[in-house]
Amino acid sequence: MSNKKRHKPRKKKSTAKYSLFRRELFQNPKQLSNKLYSLKYECSYGMREHFIDKIHNGNAPGYSYIFANLVSDSLHDINKRKNVILFNPNCRFRNEMEWAYLIIKKFEKKIQTFIALKEKYEKSLVLGNITEAQSAISEINESVSFSVWGCEQELLLGEIDGGFVGNKKLLSKTAEKTNNYLMLLLIDFYSYKAEIDSSHSNFNHHLNNFIEKSHDDFLTNYLNFKLKSFYDFEGFAKLEGLHKVICIESLMSIIDLYETYIKICMIIVSSQKSVDNFSVSNILNQTANLASGINDYRINKIQLLSGNIKSLPSKSCGKIEAGLYIALDYYTLGNYEACINEIKDNFHQVCNIFESIELISKCLVHLNKNIEDYFDENYGFLIKNLLQPIYNILICEDKEKSLKIVMNTIKTMGNSLFRDCLSWFCLRHVADYNADKLYFKRMAFLNSRIKNPLSLFCYSERKEQLQYLEKIESIGLCTKTCELFKSYLNNSFDKKLLSEMPKLRKDFYQAKSISDYDLTTGLERLEYLIEGSLSLTKLDHSKDNKLLFFYYERVASCLYELYLRSEKIEKALSLFIDSYLMNNSLVLRMNKNKLKEQIDKSRTNFESNIQVVVFDYLFDSSNHSQTYISLANYLDFNNLSLPSDLISFSGNVPDHVKEINFILHKIYTKEIMKRFVRLNPNDRSKERIYVLEYLIKNKNEKTYIDEINEIIKEDNIKEKIKLVDEKKIFVDTKSILSEFDEVFSEKFIRYKKLKGLDLDFYDLEKHHSKINVISEKISEELNDDRGKKQRYIAFKELFLDYLNEFLYNPKYGLDKFLSSRIRHGILENNLSKSFKDYNLLSFKFKKDDIDYNINEYWDMLIQQFPYYENQIHYLELKLVLSNFSKKIIDKIIEAYNWVRINDEKHPTGMFDYKVLYSDTYLTSIYGLLQKNNNFTSFFNELEKLVWAQTETIVESIRDRIDSELYDYFLNSLNELKTNVTSLKIHDTVSKEIISKIKLCKTMLKTDLQTTIKWFYVRKSEEYQDFYFDELVRTCLEINSKVNNTYESLDINFHVERNIYLTGDSFYYLYDTVNILYTNAIQHSGIKNYNQLNISIHAKSMGYSDFMEYLDTDLSEYSQLWADKIGEDKSPTLCLKISNDLGNDLNPLVIQKKVENAIQMFNKYDESKEYVSKEGGTGLIKINTILKFNIPTPAYLHVYYIKNNRFNAEVFINLKNILATKEN
């Protein structure tokens, strides 16, 4: 039954009910809001349709409640409706959808204009024609309406055209046009989302942070719907809260209402679920009605997918689209050149169809051509963000990285074309994501303009699948491709078709098809194909590898599925591991979870299977416990005790050398090592180096050498760490930065990019807490000025994120260490120790008991005096002790709660960092750090600031223990003494208690002092002060250990012994010396180290001597130096490292290289990326260290060649780094 028929206007419109309602609408304007509420939520569909029509035509009041500002002439008008129909939280989804539908029906013409202009916009966007895209958006704004959708697209164009700066300028400009909170919130998120350099994961992190803080279900639903992308779409499939989303959208613009309405229809149709009895058939009826006035391909697709296959018109596409169907057939038959040309010739017309992008990429793979061969630089955006990553995913090259790029593209491009097609493309290429794949497949189908034969799998029944293919075929679209899929479904291939197809495709489809009917034959065929692919891979590593991996991946994933289906676990495991070790991208389409389940359920003993060890690691590399179990089982089975024994064992299993090397390289790390109970921690480094030396012998990879270098360095440095075990306040900031490297780097880069841009925005963070219930304040306007700089807002977010990790990171944060090192029993035990030792504390029997009635010591003692006259005094003693115990225990619990981070849950926690969250504080440190543009030093500064606050906190804790706690305990003991004295108990008992009270008092101070010692800050890099010659010797020693050929170097070592420096400069000075020393060796051009002389000189020069030296030898720097140090007369460290140069080296070339590096100092020294790179960047790193990491007022480093020797001289004023010797 069609919708028109169902909702046919009632014949008797003038029934009493209608008339009465009409009268009430007119007669009582004060009750208008209530009447409209009743119309929306309580009246029948027919009545709603009737009155919406009347209201829209001006024949009934209420226009301003329903239609005002749906068409807005400016951004300012959006969400500014003065009269609003209140939301009914208990309403049914059906109500909201029908209401939206009735409104949309009134704007069909506007929407049709929007659809046409949107297509123009999307094509221009893909083609990189930004001016045209911008003009399409302007046209939409003028001829249809301003909209949130339009804002999103404009910010994206701002980003593509003007980069990050363009985006942020536009954000500031847009904020001038509205002061509506919700609008500002959305454009702020859209601006962030449009940033090409911010990753999908980082954006989600940003969004989730906000959502977690928001207490409003309404807002959360809306933001999730509007902003989340890709995998997170799964949430939508649950269909919760969609009625709230559509309700908010009916207050925005008609474009936003329509786009959201269509998206919801697509979600319901794809998920095949109904909400509140509003089902696919209702969608079908509504969209069928809309189709008469709006030509939107998504509406046609909804019809098609909902079962109207037969309704597909016989001429269902235009000429341009038809070209794409032809191209599809060309691809099927292996005519790749023709396929590309067909698409390329009409690319400006079909560029907004995802299939055209995918087909081009596939053809390029088959033709072994690069993208640049077909697309010039004008397509930069398309190539970088779509074509290249898709191409790489297809050929399994850096697949995970490319998938991330595509996900970022989905995020960036947002609610426009390709979203669902790209999501489905990504999902097709990863197996482990636990999603309803059919749902995504259908969403992609609905969002594509063509009827791709491959979409047959959107139908679950074979009958429907065939029907779909036949229908497409019957209207003459890609008949060959349809034939192929029909043959595949029926497992009956026409010889002529087979003869026309390329061999690899033909074989694959045949094998896959037969496996549906005959599993064994299917398996044999696919195994044969895999064998063939493998032998080809081994033969030819150059030309055709791209295509081989393309096919291998498809065949192997299919075979893997069949192995799992037939429970051939070992074969599946072997295929998985072999593929992984060949190219780790090849297994992303293989479902690890299913294999893991089968292994766990299996009765087969896998202890002897080395591939299980590798698999368990790949399954979940963070589950060290499981990885250890598999590895230890394998070792036990083979009578080996440590994984390093695998080195000598590898000869016994020549087929598994790859697995052994993988285990030694990737698995046998510190986390696994520490689980081998017989391996002492102090031997770990030795063990790891032994393994790495073996790996170097097999494959001399730089990563192994670097790791050895790092281990030795760490060990040497560790020896210099001052161990102060009693200091328990610790945060592993290094690990925090390492864990969140991507997030913090991105945020820091955003913050840096905003430098110098005078762009304002609202500090929305302040308003989030005020506006907890958006549903009640949907039109909330912000009355304060846009006083905050965007850079400050970015800084605030960065700092608060860092602070949050510093405090709460479960692995490395302060709370973790407070818990494990102090609250973990030790505090309670230490504070109660003396009371317990002197039997002054009584106990409760059960946790829930009120009184502390059990004190065995005194109970026993009292029993010695059975003749004692008045038993009641025993009870009084028990009571006194119970009260005393309660007081002490309560105080200990109170003190226990001091050692917590102060937050809502723990208001008595003394680790109170609230001041750090205040705008006053943040503004001051923002100013302080303005000029710091170096990632490492910026975070060092942040760390110092948080530690500074921590120092203040621990000082007050120490004070509180020393005074408050001590006084409290002392007073309680005095009170106990008074109470006991007043009791008429036996003298012996009384005396003993009083004596114990005295002893306890004397011990109390000692106990508290022990506790006080714990409350000192211990930073993650706390090095002992050191002598500079020790540092240089450590450096030489480490290098000799890594490379024993260095031992033959001819070294002149003249380093003064008495230069004593502060510990915090150790790491940085070490790096400086190490870079200079390794440069001297590696860039000397002398291979025989016997013949290489290196001299290392270092001394401390007093002020006047050094100035004299500068005046004589480096006079051009003399004045600059004097200006920098001012009145200070601290000595200067002079380090000189020089080396011979080989005869083959051209001094001019070296000089040029040094000059280039020096030129870079100012250009690149602010860039974290550059500093972290290897090769030719040593001098730049030294410059960065001197500039940012060593707190010296003046430094200088010069490089020159003299007498065929390269000389490097570094001068550092020692004002802030000279240490005082303790005697």
Place this chain on the structure above:
Amino acid sequence: MKILLIEDDDIKAADIINFLEKEIDEVSEISRKNSWQSGLLEILDNLIYDFILLDMSMPRYDAEFGVTNEEFEPFAGLELLKEMKRKKISKSVCVITAFDVFGKDESKITAEELNIKLEQEFSGNYKGMVYFSRSLINWKDDLKTIILKEQ
């Protein structure tokens, strides 16, 4: 009955040992280890113990290893039980803990939940959990009941 106590907190260990020595006649010998490593080595190398009393959260190594002692493991006891299971060592184990909750965030688990998990995963060895607090007395009865039940 020979008992092995694996516990890093000296004061708690002293309380437990004191109780065992005085209150349970069946106990003939008590050894104590301070960490995951020393405890596990004792179990692997000396199969003489009849009963193991195990703390859940403790350092991985004894204090003598210095800086590595920072490796404090919230689930050291669980790991130890897993290794006993892997090595097919059959011994009665009782967990004595002063915590209501273990781990944080995703790995957070209450003592009751952990007790159920241990019962399911190590039904052979695991005999129960005792909640220890210096201000309570009933842990003694609970511990006594569990130990004597195994007699």
